[in-house]
Every structure is written in C-alpha cells, then in structure tokens.
Amino acid sequence: MASNEEILAGLAEIVNEETGLAPESVEMDKSFTDDLDIDSISMMTIVVNAEEKFGVRIPDEEVKNLKTVGDAVEFIAKSQS
C-alpha cells in the first residue's frame, strides 16, 4: 500500500510526463483545471496512467469529482485499501 506522499509523488510524475509541468508544482490543493491548466483529454490520459501505476480502477463517472490533486490522491489511496 502506498502512502499519500508516495501516491502524490507518483501522480506528479505522471502529470509531468503528460504536460511537462514540474513535479513540485503538483501539490495536494492544486486544481487540475484551474491551477494546472490540464484539459479533459490530458486528464483522461493521466487517469489511465494512474490506474496502471497504482493498480486501481477510476471509473469515468468518478473523474469529474477529482477536482484537486488531493481528491485524486485520496481516491487512489481509498481504492488501494
């Protein structure tokens, strides 16, 4: 089971790969759309890559609830437990 810090670091890596954003700019309270300027297509790519990395399933209808990086980290942590 990954800790929240490990999930955040892994997610930051995925976001960096997809968008080029510096990993340290991917913080818990950042909004994917408003702060990180991630569009819906990039978001779906990030979600699918996160599923593979963390061995979880993030249903499409859940994606719209993942507004901040923290939302995603919590969802992944919950799904892993």
Place this chain on the structure above:
Amino acid sequence: MARKVVITGLGATTPIGGDVPTMWENALKGVSGARTIEADWVAEFELPVTFAAQVSTPASEVLTRVEAKRMDPSTQFAVIAAREAWRDSGIEEVDHDRLAVAFATGIGGVWTLLDAWDTLKAKGPRRVLPMTVPMLMPNGPAAAVSLDLGARAGAHTPVSACASGTEALHLGLDLIRSGKADVVMCGGAEAAIHPMPIAAFAAMQALSRRNDDPEHASRPYDIDRDGFVMGEGAGALLLEAEEHALARGARIYGELAGTSVTADAYHITAPDPEGLGATRALKAAMFDARVQASDVVHVNAHATSTPVGDQPEYVALKTALGSQVDSVAVSATKSQTGHLLGASGAVEAVMTVLAVHERRAPVTINLENQDPQIPLDVVTSARDLPAGDIVALSNSFGFGGHNAVIVVKNV
C-alpha cells in the same frame, strides 16, 4: 486582373536536411537520403523492402517532449516546417482572421492509427489514448499549424495521394486570389515509414527492392530504375498577396504565378500512358500563369523512379512544352529525397522556388544510363538557370489519377 501571389517564407524537414538551408545545400551537391531502416520491425515482419529515406533530423531534436507527445509524426513534421517558413518570412503583424492554412497529407496519422490498434489488441480499450482521434485525423497537420500560428481564415487539408502537397499550393493561391485570405501557410507532411504501408506499397510492386544499395535505389529516368523509395518529412511555403508582402517590405522569393489540378479518370493507379491528364494540367497551369511554353527554363519533375511512371510524364512534358522541352533543365529531386508522398509536392515546390530565386537547378543523382525513351535534359550536376525573366514548373501526380502543377516566376 487577379491578385498576384508571392512566396515569402520557406520551411522543410526532409531526408537530406532538417531545415531549408541544409536541404538546399545538399540538393545542389547531390546526396542520397536513403538508408537501411534500423528498426526491429524490418526483420520482425520480414519486409521485402528494408530501406527508406527517413528525416535527417529526428523531430524529437526540434520539438519538446510534451509537444511531440500530442502529435502524430506527420503533424510533428508539419509544425517543424511551418515554424521555419513563418520565421523565415520575417512576418510580425498579421490579421489572424485573414491568415489561412492549406496543409496536405497523403495518408495522415498512420503511425497513431496502427499504434492504437496494437494497443487495443494487446491491452484493451481503456489503454487507447484519448488523443488518438486528433492525432490520426488527416487534417491533424493543418489543424496543428493553424493552432500554432493562430490562423483563423480556415485550415484546409487537400488529399490527393502524392499530388497532395502541390494541390495545397493550388488551394492557397485560390484562397488569396478569391479574397478569402491575404496570407496562407501551405505545405504537405507525411510520416508513413511504418511496416504496414511499406508492405502495402511493396505489394503493389511500387517500391525499389535494391535492399543491398539503398543510396542508389532512387534513380529516376535510369534504365535500371525499379521503383520508388519511401521518404518522409514536410515542406512549407508562406504565400502572401503581393500588396501585403510589399506593404511590410518582405523579402520575396518568387511569384506563384499559376496552378492547376486535373484528373485522369483512366485507372485508379496506373498513369494514362499518353499522359493526357498531366498534359492538360501542364497547359492549364501555364495558361493560369499567363506564360508561354517558351518561357519555361526549369522543371522539377514528379519522376518517382518507377518503371511505369517516369515515361508518361515525359510524354506530357513534350506535348505541353513542344520543342521547348529540349531547352528545359529537368531536376528529379526524388533521386535524393526519396518519395515523400503527400509531402513531396511541397518539398519540391520549396526547391523550385529556390531554383528560380537563386537561378540554380538542383541535382538528379543515380542517372547512369538514361532511358532512351525519356530524352530529357536532366540536371546531373547543379546548373545555372538563365538571367532575365524565367519560369519553372513543378509536377505532382497521385494514385487516383490526380495531376497537379504549379508555375513559379522570378520577381
């Protein structure tokens, strides 16, 4: 009187140079861009053709990783060439609502399409990337260039196989003449050096099998020519209404004086042996440009190096130019670049514009024994073009019976 249209910017990424200065220097020298393909899939699929003319500068050396990730290789090439043409033009202020794009491709995002199919089969639908559709669509290059430049007067994608790049210039000229745009980024891009298209072109016996000697495989007009060599890359030309270019004091390479497009309606792939459609295209383009056959001093021929294709083009040139055909310096630059399919017309247009501008005709390599059925005056070492007013033509023909011709004049 129709608006005059001039060329003010050039860009290219090709097997003989990752930018226009490098490509042109090599084109005058005479080099081959064909090499054995270093990828594992050549052996994996036991391809009958093991070489191609790949771009000399990989797109990954020019674009950022994140940029490249969202673009099919064909779009990467288009964006690289269009950015060079834009910079080269020195244009700064432009009304973006009067700036259009006409960027062609023959095949489109074939790497993306087939990669996605492989992913679907291996990993299921969840792993098919959401960017797949915008990356594989044939209008992808035009759309990406439009986004990159902020071109809002329409982004068009003429598709006519190997005539596509030339047809983009036909459309660009029309957009400016008809008043729909003042500036048009024209070009063509192709990235189809993938095992499936190689297998398919090989299946139709279109490709050279000279696997042991790639650099001598593309040999237009040579008696031992045995097919074309797959190339990849892009060419881009910035067209401007003459008054627009003059108003900003632009450097003008030449005038795109006329164009034409015809269809053979003869056979889906075979050229009309009498070259009737190509003849009509040549005549119509010269008429459109208000020039006479006797004005023409240089032709950048389509000349792909196939046994059946090169000769009918000669017949068409002879019919359209009459006795002038003997006084025309003919360059078959696919001998160097390979055949860039939907990008070939755009790359050859760049070379034709430079030939007129610098009055130097580029080289045809690998012509050792000229086919006696094609008695053209072929340029085998860089040659000066005459002083005074000169006209050059560039031909492109595509599967489907497409014929496209452009006419370039000095200014």
